[in-house]
C-alpha cells in the first residue's frame with residue numbers, strides 16, 4: 001500500500017488541477033452512513049427495514065403526494081444528520097492541497113449532504129449532480145429553489161414520521177428537497193445545471209491551458225455508478241490518472257490509467273499526503 005500512496009502522491013504533485021469525485025463513502029469516516037445495498041440502507045434506517053422499503057423505493061417523490069409525513073421523516077432525518085455532521089480531517093487536507101494548485105480543483109459528487117461546502121470548498125467549484133438536501137423546491141418543480149435553512153423537522157423516532165407542520169413553499173403548498181429521486185420527473189435541475197456549466201467552464205480552462213490534471217475518486221459505489229463513470233470518462237478525456245479510493249469496490253478497468261487504493265477515504269488521504277513535505 002505504501003508504494004501506491006507514494007505513486008498517488010507523485011501523480012498529485014505533478015498535477016496543475018484536481019477533479020475530486022465523491023460518493024457516499026466519502027462521508028463514512030465523518031460518521032455518515034452509505035447506502036450500500038439493501039442491507040447497508042436498512043442498517044442505517046431500521047424503521048424502513050420494518051416497512052420493507054429499499055432505498056430506491058423510499059427515495060421516490062410519490063411519498064410526498066401519498067404519505068408526506070413518511071417522506072419528510074426520511075428526508076428530515078437526513079437533513080438534520082447532515083447539518084450536525086462535521087466533515088472529517090481528509091476534507092481539510094484536500095482543500096489545502098487544492099489551494100496550492102494553479103488551476104485549483106473541482107468537486108463532482110452525487111452526495112446531497114453539502115459536506116464539501118461545509119469543509120470550506122468554494123460553492124462555485126462544486127457540482128452536486130443529484131442536488132442538495134439543503135435546498136427545497138415545490139412538488140411539481142415550478143418556481144424558485146430556496147434554502148432549507150431555518151426548517152426544523154420534528155421527527156417521531158418510533159414511527160419514523162415527521163410531525164406537522166411540514167416544510168412549505170412560499171405559496172403555501174408542500175415543499176420537498178431539491179434532490180433527484182428515483183422515477184423523478186419533477187426535480188428542478190436549475191441549480192445543478194448552473195453547477196454543471198461551471199464544471200464545463202473549468203474543463204475548458206484546463207484544455208486551453210493544456211493543463212495536467214489528476215482525478216481522485218472516493219467512496220463511489222456501483223449501484224448508481226454516476227460518479228464512477230464520470231471519473232473514468234474525465235480521466236480518459238484528459239489522459240489523466242484516476243486514483244480510485246474504496247475499501248471494497250476499488251477495481252478499475254485495465255484500459256484506464258489508474259491507481260487503485262483499497263482503503264477508506266480518510267486513511268487513504270492521510271497515507272497519500274504524508275508523502276508531501
Ligand SMILES: NC(=O)c1ccc[n+]([C@@H]2O[C@H](COP(=O)([O-])OP(=O)(O)OC[C@H]3O[C@@H](n4cnc5c(N)ncnc54)[C@H](O)[C@@H]3O)[C@@H](O)[C@H]2O)c1
Nearest residue numbers: 023024025028034035036110111112113219221248264265
Ligand atoms: N451523503 C449523501 O449525500 C448520500 C448518502 C447515501 C446515498 N446518497 C445517494 O445515494 C446514491 C448512492 O450512491 P453512492 O455510490 O454514493 O453510495 P453507495 O452507498 O452505493 O456506495 C458507497 C461506496 O462507498 C464505499 N465506502 C464505504 N466506506 C468507505 C470509506 N470509509 N471510504 C471510502 N469509501 C467507502 C463502499 O465500498 C461503496 O462502494 C447516490 O445517488 C447518492 O445521491 C447520498
